[in-house]
Amino acid sequence: MGLISDRMKTIGPSVTLATSAKAKQLKAAGIDVISLAVGEPDFQTADSIKQAAIQAIENGNASYYTPTPGVPALRQAVLKRTAEDLNLDYEDNQVIVADGAKNVLYNLFQAILNEKDEVLIFAPYWVSYTEQVKLASGTPVTISTEAKNDYKVTVAELDAAITSKTKALILNSPSNPTGMIYSKEELLAIGNWAVKHNILIVSDEIYGKLIYNGHEFISIATLSDEIKAQTILVNGVSKSYAMTGWRIGYALGNPEIIKAMIDVASHSTSNPTAVSQYAAIEALTGSQEIVEKMRLAFEERLNTAYPLLAAIPGFEVIKPHGAFYLFPNVRQAALACGFTTVDEFVDGILMEAHVAVVQGSGFGSKDNLRISYATDLETLTKGIERIHQYVLSKMND
Known part of the structure; x- marks a missing residue:
């Protein structure tokens, strides 16, 4: 053995x-x-965020376990920032905070995948998508995109890849590694396709604030109530706030899925790092300069x-x-x-x-x-x- x-x-x-x-x-x-x-x-990391962390330590807030999905003030900060940035409203039972967006994704796949469930992943893709699906006993199904289409997937390619075992697709816009952004029309096509086939959309929006030269970021969940209900939004503070080492990410979506993710986290990390949570509150609610x-x-x-x-x-x-x-x-x-x-x-x-x-x-x-x-x-x-x-x-x- x-x-x-x-x-x-x-x-x-x-x-x-x-x-x-x-x-x-x-x-x-x-x-x-x-x-x-x-x-x-x-x-x-901005000085105001560092000071919030120091204050949390001095106040004794960093010394103990927190609720598994994050302290209430941070969850509220996530809900408020999402509402302000995307005009999307979620309830408290629709948000989980975890140890970075990578940990959020890990918890998600552990929560939703059964053995051999398939997840559609668009190549080029972030390196951990395929491995995290495999760690949850799922099967990554990669769809190779083409440079002539700006490395973006088409509905025809989705139709060719779907099977009876397809459970979810991962959408990363802006993309790591290509930096490409899906347009409203492209997102609508993907979102409506996912709703039609009852495929969960995992929308990784960690780079959503880093947009250049007049281009526009659109969250797929903003396009219709039906698409929103079919989507798990994944985000965090690492890239936009220069907080990679603080390890705070979050997800919003279906409360049943969020509850399952919380259960996974309760048996792995217990809770996100306490001091980082208080730093993240300041990041999300303080100056966005x-x-x-x-x-x-x-x-x-x-x-x-x-x-x-x-x-x-x-x-x-x-x-x-x-x-x-x-x-x-x-x-x-x-x-x-x-x-x-x-x-x-x-x-x-x-x-x-x-x-x-x-x-x-x-x-x-x-x-x-x-x-x-x-x-x-x-x-x-x-x-x-x-x-x-x-x-x-x-x-x-």
């Missing part, structure tokens, strides 16, 4: 965290590595980095509308540089050009790589220039 479960034998590590760890090892060895790998804002400050900085970085990346021979890149990633197809560049696969090319960029990026294979797209522009402009441009010079040197070898 083996020590490791059969289930774990199907699970791979996060490629983003693995790449980050490898870059840190090289830095520790004294190598000047530029990391454009991790999706983490380079801003500090930090959100716009970061959005403007990311927009400038995108507008600077995009043409630099597009100028690299063999790089085919669509300009994203949100999030903070660029996701070029680099298959031709990899081949021209003497590599058989993009994975090998990415490793060469790290080991020889000393720039950490993430291979697209981890996102279900083997011909791409992901670059995060959640770093300062000088570092970002220096990293892209290193990649450009590396490609030119390899092509001339």
Whole structure:
């Protein structure tokens, strides 16, 4: 009898965290590595949020267990922020707070999936979607999208993928890794399709505030009461408030599903970290200035980095509308540089050009790589220039 479960034998590590760890090892060895790998804002959490956490500690509010779905004040803050931002109203029994949006998704899949239930996932996809579905004994069914459609799924592709076992679909707009945003018309088509077939919509909106160059974010749950009832909204404070380390995410939706997620959490984490909850209250109810400050900085970085990346021979890149990633197809560049696969090319960029990026294979797209522009402009441009010079040197070898 083996020590490791059969289930774990199907699970791979996060490629983003693995790449980050490898870059840190090289830095520790004294190598000047530029990391454009991790999706983490380079801003500090706002002072007002830090002070709220300190106050919670000094008041003794951080010392004890809290209610599993989060302290009442934070749940109310989530409801209020959602109402203000999206004009959507939910009740107290329709919200759960957990240890980051990743933990929210984990609890959700544990709560809704039976063995071999299928979840439709649109490739390119965030690296943990497929693995979390497998950890819940479900079956991820990936639908490969095309660059000519801005990496967005069509109803025809949904029709081709649905089976009697399809339980849910995951919608991530703006997308990690492509940064693309679904339009109102596209969302209506997907939402009405899901309602027609009684498929649960898992709408991951963690990048919903990070929109650039006049584009618009629309939450699918705002489009009709029927679509709202079919949707679980997933969000958090990590990306918009520079709070990745605080680990606070939340979900809103069907009270029966939320109750099941609370039951899962009660036997795993018990409750979100207490001090982080009080910090998140301030983030959601206090000044939203930090959100716009970061959005403007990311927009400038995108507008600077995009043409630099597009100028690299063999790089085919669509300009994203949100999030903070660029996701070029680099298959031709990899081949021209003497590599058989993009994975090998990415490793060469790290080991020889000393720039950490993430291979697209981890996102279900083997011909791409992901670059995060959640770093300062000088570092970002220096990293892209290193990649450009590396490609030119390899092509001339």
